[in-house]
Amino acid sequence: MTQVAIESSARQASIAVRVGTRSLGAQLSSERAHASDLLPLLDRLLGELDRRPDTIEALFVGTGPGSYTGLRVGIATALGLARATGAALLGVPSGDTLAFGGLAVGEEAATLIDARQGQLYFARHRRLEHEVEVVHPACVITPAELAALLPAGIPIFADASSAEAAGLDERQRARLRPSIPSALVLLELGALRLARDGAQEAARLEPLYLRPFAASQRRR
Numbered sequence: 001m002t003q004v005a006i007e008s009s010a011r012q013a014s015i016a017v018r019v020g021t022r023s024l025g026a027q028l029s030s031e032r033a034h035a036s037d038l039l040p041l042l043d044r045l046l047g048e049l050d051r052r053p054d055t056i057e058a059l060f061v062g063t064g065p066g067s068y069t070g071l072r073v074g075i076a077t078a079l080g081l082a083r084a085t086g087a088a089l090l091g092v093p094s095g096d097t098l099a100f101g102g103l104a105v106g107e108e109a110a111t112l113i114d115a116r117q118g119q120l121y122f123a124r125h126r127r128l129e130h131e132v133e134v135v136h137p138a139c140v141i142t143p144a145e146l147a148a149l150l151p152a153g154i155p156i157f158a159d160a161s162s163a164e165a166a167g168l169d170e171r172q173r174a175r176l177r178p179s180i181p182s183a184l185v186l187l188e189l190g191a192l193r194l195a196r197d198g199a200q201e202a203a204r205l206e207p208l209y210l211r212p213f214a215a216s217q218r219r220r
Contacts, residue, residue: 009066060190
């Protein structure tokens, strides 16, 4: 089976491909556009595994929360590929992928993302042996609300910008872990969920924006 994972919720998008027991993954540079680079990178990885796009049988895509533009591009790409190939499709929240790849079994962590406008995206997860438990679903909060939701001592998935926006102190910053979800991890978690729960209807695949998109007008 040829399986593909696309994780584009962060500025550094990544793609992974698995054929049988062989897996390859690659990241896009944060400076490069997701829209122009995702498909050429996918084509290269498939070629290295001696596969064509029409052999894809399962597609997993990160649903965020995260970059509005990155999520739109990643999900649109997955939908287009699924429609063209008939591949099974499954969306996976990006916080689930972070927890699955970055925590030991039984460990719990919080995820913080700078949502701009004085707000944060927040969630808490616990790593299980073959799954991730959502302790607190992804939501939008203010930095002032964080203290009541963030237990002492647990790891925090957040980058420097998000830590600054959240007003984390020195002790909290010492608990930071890398916050870019990996397509290779998404591939593993997605395959487990697909085998257990089956595919998702394309019409139900939506990004976790968590709040309405607000367009800004460019000043002349």
